[in-house]
Amino acid sequence: MSSDAALPVRPASLEMIERLIGFNTVSRESNLGLIEWVRDWLKSHGIESVLVHDAEGRKANLFATIHGAGAPRGGAAAPGIVLSGHTDVVPVDGQDWDTDPFRATVRDGRLYGRGACDMKGFLGVALAMAPRFAAADLRMPLHYALSYDEEVGCVGVRGLIDALGRQGFRASGVIVGEPTSMQVIVAHKGKRSYRCTVHGREAHSALAPQGVNAIEYAARVITYIRHLADRMRQLEPRDNGFDVPFTTLQTGTIRGGTALNIVPRECVFDWEFRYLPGADPEAIEAEVRNYALTLVPEMRQVAAEAGIDIRLTSEAPGSNAADTDAVTRLAIALARNPTTAKVAYATEAGLFERAGLPSIICGPGSIEQAHKPNEYCALEQLGQCEAFMERLLAQASA
16 A cells, blocks of 8 residues: 555545535536536636537536746646546436435545545545645646546547647646546546447237337347357457456347337347457447348338437547556656556546547546445545645646
């Protein structure tokens, strides 16, 4: 365990985390209350922010740059570091919480609340450092990137990255503060999600051959997806740096039919795959699509309107930082942990990387606690994150 484990958490960090958790930013809700509060709080410390809204104006990303006291403003400073995190959280519906999920509670060395580890703990610690960053004589800028709708497919950050790209923004790297127990994560899998809609024809179940059973044809596609998953597990070259060292596929939801005595006209299911760096997502998608197409002629022998539609619903590219990237070396030094790892879950790091911004993932708390009732982040993890930020300040002002 790091020597930082016993460090106390600064009241400023706890107060900021409490404030952030107090905003209900479940992905289906607006995050503007949180974003506008952060914008105003940063402005009170002399830090200007830019908001990038969604098409409806209900949600926004925030981007802010801290140059520090007396630092050069005309581009002479060294490329900076982006501290990035999403502001949305997953729902609490149907979960049995012992405390109010939208009120931070400290008990037994843990801070409880929705988003405590995923990922308002990191954001709270990072934002609480803003006044000290601003007062320092920085040799390179430090940036904040706060996004919306990460939990539903890394949706919001795309608009922010596009806006930065149009401005020609460059940085040494991005630190995405997802919960990693403060270990530096250099790679994560890519993810693609799909909705498959099978269109059949209704009929009385006593006359089943006159109908096209959408559920049964959906089941055949689902079975093929499972066969493909098994083949990947058996034959794909493994990357043992990942906790699950091969590409995975699975079906998550399915619905269809109206009554047992009616041949179902429609069936809809959602499926996904999470692929290793180096795997070809286009080829995986094409294989499932091509199999589905082989079923359509058989369906249309009975009903010309029958068919199978597969629609991509979300996509997050994988991340694969090099050990030689400046941000990787920096993060290892800041974490004081020479070991790195790779993870199966997706983050916004892959999107930053695709835009030419090298990215790593490192933040307080364990992913094992995310999305669960009584989500928490250990105070010792928050203390380690504070020490990480203290070292970043020292590096940025050295």
